[in-house]
Amino acid sequence: MKAKYRFLLAICVLGLLMTGPFVVTSFLVWVDMKEAERLMLTELLLSRLPVGTMMTMFGFAIGVAVLHKLFKQYVEGLLRMAEKLRLMLSANRNFRVTMEGPPEVQQLASAANDLAQQRDVLMDDVDSQIARAKASVEEEKNRLAALMSELAQAVVVCNLDGRILLYNNRARLQFKALAQGPTSVSGGALIGLGRSIHSILEKSQVEHAQEVIHQRLVAGKTAISNFITTTRGGQLLRVQMVPVMAPGADGEATMSGFVLTVENITRSLEQEARRDQVLHSLTEGSRAALGNIRAAVGNLIDYPDMEPELRERFLCVVADEAATMSQRLDQTMLEFSDSMKTRWPLEDMLAIDVIAAAQRRIDDKLKLATKTEELDDALWIKADSFSLVFALVFLASRLQDHYAPRELRFRLTSEGKLAYLDLIWAGPAMSSETFYTWEMDTMQIGSEASPLSLRDVIDRHGGEIWYQREKAAHRAFFRFVLPVATPKIEAEAEDRKRGSGRPEYYDFDLFNFADKSIDLDRKLSDLTYTVFDTETTGLEPSKGDEIIQIGAARIVNNRLLSQEIFDQIVDPEIPLKPESIPIHGITEDMVRGKPNIDIILPAFHEFCEDTVLIAHNAAFDMRFLQLKEERTGLRFSQPVLDTLLLSAVVHPNQESHKLDVILERLGISIETRHNALEDAIATGEVFLKLVPLLEELGIVTVRQALEASEKTYFARIKY
Amino acid sequence: MAHKILIVDDEPNIVISLEFLMKKEGFEVAVATDGEEALAKVAAFNPDLLLLDVMMPKKSGFEVCEALRADPTRSGLLIVMLTAKGRDTEVAKGLAIGADAYVTKPFSTKELVVKVKEMLGVA
Numbered sequence A: 001m002k003a004k005y006r007f008l009l010a011i012c013v014l015g016l017l018m019t020g021p022f023v024v025t026s027f028l029v030w031v032d033m034k035e036a037e038r039l040m041l042t043e044l045l046l047s048r049l050p051v052g053t054m055m056t057m058f059g060f061a062i063g064v065a066v067l068h069k070l071f072k073q074y075v076e077g078l079l080r081m082a083e084k085l086r087l088m089l090s091a092n093r094n095f096r097v098t099m100e101g102p103p104e105v106q107q108l109a110s111a112a113n114d115l116a117q118q119r120d121v122l123m124d125d126v127d128s129q130i131a132r133a134k135a136s137v138e139e140e141k142n143r144l145a146a147l148m149s150e151l152a153q154a155v156v157v158c159n160l161d162g163r164i165l166l167y168n169n170r171a172r173l174q175f176k177a178l179a180q181g182p183t184s185v186s187g188g189a190l191i192g193l194g195r196s197i198h199s200i201l202e203k204s205q206v207e208h209a210q211e212v213i214h215q216r217l218v219a220g221k222t223a224i225s226n227f228i229t230t231t232r233g234g235q236l237l238r239v240q241m242v243p244v245m246a247p248g249a250d251g252e253a254t255m256s257g258f259v260l261t262v263e264n265i266t267r268s269l270e271q272e273a274r275r276d277q278v279l280h281s282l283t284e285g286s287r288a289a290l291g292n293i294r295a296a297v298g299n300l301i302d303y304p305d306m307e308p309e310l311r312e313r314f315l316c317v318v319a320d321e322a323a324t325m326s327q328r329l330d331q332t333m334l335e336f337s338d339s340m341k342t343r344w345p346l347e348d349m350l351a352i353d354v355i356a357a358a359q360r361r362i363d364d365k366l367k368l369a370t371k372t373e374e375l376d377d378a379l380w381i382k383a384d385s386f387s388l389v390f391a392l393v394f395l396a397s398r399l400q401d402h403y404a405p406r407e408l409r410f411r412l413t414s415e416g417k418l419a420y421l422d423l424i425w426a427g428p429a430m431s432s433e434t435f436y437t438w439e440m441d442t443m444q445i446g447s448e449a450s451p452l453s454l455r456d457v458i459d460r461h462g463g464e465i466w467y468q469r470e471k472a473a474h475r476a477f478f479r480f481v482l483p484v485a486t487p488k489i490e491a492e493a494e495d496r497k498r499g500s501g502r503p504e505y506y507d508f509d510l511f512n513f514a515d516k517s518i519d520l521d522r523k524l525s526d527l528t529y530t531v532f533d534t535e536t537t538g539l540e541p542s543k544g545d546e547i548i549q550i551g552a553a554r555i556v557n558n559r560l561l562s563q564e565i566f567d568q569i570v571d572p573e574i575p576l577k578p579e580s581i582p583i584h585g586i587t588e589d590m591v592r593g594k595p596n597i598d599i600i601l602p603a604f605h606e607f608c609e610d611t612v613l614i615a616h617n618a619a620f621d622m623r624f625l626q627l628k629e630e631r632t633g634l635r636f637s638q639p640v641l642d643t644l645l646l647s648a649v650v651h652p653n654q655e656s657h658k659l660d661v662i663l664e665r666l667g668i669s670i671e672t673r674h675n676a677l678e679d680a681i682a683t684g685e686v687f688l689k690l691v692p693l694l695e696e697l698g699i700v701t702v703r704q705a706l707e708a709s710e711k712t713y714f715a716r717i718k719y
Numbered sequence B: 001m002a003h004k005i006l007i008v009d010d011e012p013n014i015v016i017s018l019e020f021l022m023k024k025e026g027f028e029v030a031v032a033t034d035g036e037e038a039l040a041k042v043a044a045f046n047p048d049l050l051l052l053d054v055m056m057p058k059k060s061g062f063e064v065c066e067a068l069r070a071d072p073t074r075s076g077l078l079i080v081m082l083t084a085k086g087r088d089t090e091v092a093k094g095l096a097i098g099a100d101a102y103v104t105k106p107f108s109t110k111e112l113v114v115k116v117k118e119m120l121g122v123a
Helices: A003-032 A035-089 A103-150 A169-178 A203-218 A266-302 A308-341 A351-366 A385-403 A432-440 A454-460 A492-498 A508-512 A578-584 A597-608 A618-627 A643-650 A659-665 A676-696 A702-711 B012-024 B035-045 B061-069 B088-096 B109-120
Strands: A154-159 A164-167 A225-230 A236-247 A253-264 A347-350 A369-375 A380-383 A407-415 A418-426 A442-445 A448-453 A464-470 A475-483 A529-536 A547-556 A559-569 A612-615 A640-642 B004-008 B028-032 B049-053 B078-083 B101-104
Touching: A003 A035, A035 A103, A154 A169, A169 A253, A203 A225, A203 A236, A203 A253, A266 A308, A266 B012, A266 B109, A308 B012, A347 A351, A351 A369, A351 A380, A351 A385, A351 A407, A351 A418, A380 A475, A385 A418, A385 A432, A385 A442, A385 A448, A385 A454, A385 A475, A432 A454, A432 A464, A448 A454, A454 A464, A529 A578, A529 A597, A529 A618, A529 A676, A547 A597, A547 A676, A559 A597, A559 A676, A612 A618, A612 A676, A618 A640, A618 A643, A640 A643, A640 A702, A643 A659, A643 A676, A643 A702, A659 A676, B004 B012, B004 B035, B012 B028, B012 B049, B012 B109, B028 B035, B035 B049, B035 B061, B049 B061, B049 B109, B061 B078, B061 B088, B078 B088, B078 B109, B088 B101, B101 B109
Parallel strands: A369 A407, A529 A612, A612 A640, B004 B028, B004 B049, B049 B078, B078 B101
Antiparallel strands: A154 A164, A154 A253, A225 A236, A236 A253, A347 A380, A407 A418, A418 A475, A442 A448, A464 A475, A529 A547, A547 A559
16 A cells, blocks of 8 residues: 555544544433433534534644654655665665654664665675686786797697687797788788687698597597698698696586697708708718728728739729718718707807806806907807806806906807807916816806716807917907807787787687677677778779778777787879878888789788678778779678767767767777778777667667668768 | 629629629629610520619619519529618518519628529539
């Protein structure tokens, strides 16, 4: 029953209570009375009735007033409080009941507020614990990713479908080097979060390796599988697969993905083949010549009384074959000297890094000052840095013991394929015997001993060492001769620039995210997107304007991956319009000699595979792509979302939906703009901000977003 | 009657030694310097034993050996293969296609003579 009705009922009851006893008593008395008494009473009462009624009415009014007051305070007040408590329960945690009404109600309110306070403290505690746990998980993930990115091996983690969840920088560089076509175009495009590993490694081989691991798991053996595969470009990769185990529903660990370590063995295999060739040429190649010599010599010994003419001929054979063998030996050494030296695994490194390490150790261990003289800081050597640094510090300690030089100096020069690392000191001449013992003794620095001698270290490097005096300067030096290495192409500098902030090479949420195909009824936040932008010679594609730049980035799992990018200038093969140059900042010099659209479009098509396209004012960019369909035979048939239209959906009453205006409206600050890649990234940021705003309007799926876009005014503009 | 030996090798520096050696040991010797000549000489000279080099122009020692073993009238012909290839796979191949002995270079002339005599039963 509603409070109002109960109030009315209460008033009725009050009325009855005030009149009821009098009326009933009067009635009983009346029934009991005689006729004369009744007349007398009527007379008595009638004359005083107004006073009685007045008094009753007055009493009733007071009663109603009291009742009303009580109702207001205890019923309605409590009801109001209940509403507020509900509010505190759901919508607004920080709301508190106001202290009003009678003391009892106020006490209740105060108790409720205290409870709420207690609850808030608990909830805050839980929240902060969750946040802490999340942060530590995030930190662990970041640490793992950072660790992986520093690994010298190429590592790729995939889920069971072969979708990439994590890869490190080395993997990116390695696969970039394998990429087909102009590497600047599809550079790193093949590898990317959520992309399939099968585009890089043969699917059947990956699946076979998974099968092997399964069998090994069942058999209780170490779950590991190796295979060697050839890439499309003819490179040989050695791949090792280990499973990622996750606890299943029944508590049993099941394979939920796999880790691949990939090594390009083309070069080492070539080296091995060369070494094999040397061995072959030295053994098999010598057999025939040696056989001839031996037979001739055998005859000479066994038949000493042969005619002089024959003896002469046999001697000729010996001389002839010996000469042939010497020549072969020389030639082999010349050809294969490189491959014969590198027995010990040596690392390519900057020579100055070795010197810097040695300087630190000398300062630390021997408290001896070091300086550097001429240093070729671009010199790469093949070295085992640990033993080499140990050898340098060992020599420094011997010098300190024998000659107590005030300081040591390092010098680094090169000549052809040889690097010279000199350790210089000022002091008296040393005898060659002393140096000989230094060279042959096992090395010791203080309490630290090495099983190697200086000579061993030198041999290990296929190098040499000698002692030399600079008489004029009254000083001497040890010269280490080491093999020069050809520096590897390190594309990292360019990549680091973009890679500020946390590494984006992983996304473990993809573990549970097998299907990446485009389904229009999937949530906007679940899909993989390519945000792109083009710069063009002009605004009229149908009148011959051409694309001169394409920039794109990927959005995977609601994250804009600014490292998985496509950034390419295109030669339009028509003159640029002078008036457009200030807009896109691309000049004739920049486009000439770049690949044309026939080369770029297939690479871009590959980059966009299996993703929804996003562009700002997409109709314009799509028109350019569509006009090339016939020529390249490539159709961009995936769904296209337009941030201009989506912005119009979210803010229908705003006048402008230019990219700059939207960026400002959504509070996104982008450093530089107006090249295709930067605009693409800005568009991506806009899209990510629009997704939750669209959700508020009930636009959750791609299909809904497409339908809503179509209904906006801007959708009617045609190019 | 002296046994007849045909020496088949394309390298004059070994032929000279082998020829001298075998003659000194009292054999009748003929020389062929490639595979085809070897087959012709076998027909003309009718040797008891062949010293056959593997690596030769035109026809390799293996081919010569196979051709001879395919001819039933030559079943008594002894074949000693001489080779500068020491791999055990090649030794196995030589013996499998019908060589009676396989000698890798370099070899001792004394031992070769002993082996040849043994095979011809004149030890």
